Amino acid sequence: MPFEFIRLEIPDVVLIRPVVFTDERGFFMEIFKRSDFEKAGIDVDFVQDNHSRSKKGVLRGLHFQLEPYAQGKLVRCVKGRIFDVAVDLRSGSPTYGRWVGVELSEENHLMLWIPKGFAHGFLTLSEEADVLYKVSGAEYRPEADAGIRWNDPDIGIAWPLHLVENLTISPKDSSLPFLKDAKINFRYGV
Numbered sequence: 001m002p003f004e005f006i007r008l009e010i011p012d013v014v015l016i017r018p019v020v021f022t023d024e025r026g027f028f029m030e031i032f033k034r035s036d037f038e039k040a041g042i043d044v045d046f047v048q049d050n051h052s053r054s055k056k057g058v059l060r061g062l063h064f065q066l067e068p069y070a071q072g073k074l075v076r077c078v079k080g081r082i083f084d085v086a087v088d089l090r091s092g093s094p095t096y097g098r099w100v101g102v103e104l105s106e107e108n109h110l111m112l113w114i115p116k117g118f119a120h121g122f123l124t125l126s127e128e129a130d131v132l133y134k135v136s137g138a139e140y141r142p143e144a145d146a147g148i149r150w151n152d153p154d155i156g157i158a159w160p161l162h163l164v165e166n167l168t169i170s171p172k173d174s175s176l177p178f179l180k181d182a183k184i185n186f187r188y189g190v
């Protein structure tokens with residue numbers, strides 16, 4: 001099996017370690033294989049691939065698309081280093097409002113599977129970071145684009161801010177609502 005699937009404190013968010021085949025030329029690894037993911041309980045088809053590049057200190061998030069255009073994301077950092085975060089927004093979930101964070105990097109090759117019903121965001125820790133992520137569920141729908149504030153005290157994400165000199169956050173992200181004020185329509189178990 002070319003993947004190791006590691007369950008985190010929020011079981012539906014899965015850290016995935018691909019097998020890296022290294023030789024004198026460099027390396028090869030599989031990023032996604034439907035049958036292996038399905039065996040691990042991640043039954044998903046992807047509809048869109050995204051690529052963003054960020055400078056050190058850029059924080060993007062916390063974003064999601066509202067139902068019926070919710071998205072799952074398979075996130076990896078192919079250049080540099082990010083602290084990647086998922087927040088459980090599914091009403092009725094035993095881990096509602098809780099977050100998990102992992103370092104994804106060019107070096108560790110780790111990927112994070114974030115299912116529908118979660119907000120996603122990351123902090124850029126290296127001078128530059130390229131983040132590629134596959135999206136399941138719905139394609140981009142600006143009218144369904146939504147988010148919650150990165151520093152919501154009720155969520156309490158421990159962003160490693162000590163690792164960056166300055167924060168860069170878009171005006172849009174800076175004005176996202178706190179969770180208690182946000183209109184969210186995700187339901188656990190659906």
Ligand SMILES: Cc1cn([C@H]2C[C@H](O)[C@@H](COP(=O)(O)OP(=O)(O)O[C@H]3O[C@H](C)C(=O)[C@H](O)[C@H]3O)O2)c(=O)[nH]c1=O
Binds near residue numbers: 052122
């Ligand atoms: C997400 C998206 C954006 N765009 C356009 C809309 C804007 O003109 C431009 C930048 O969009 P935005 O500022 O929303 O980009 P990010 O801040 O990186 O947003 C993403 O950041 C967090 C971390 C996510 O998980 C989401 O995938 C996504 O919300 O790209 C598109 O054309 N298609 C898309 O799928």
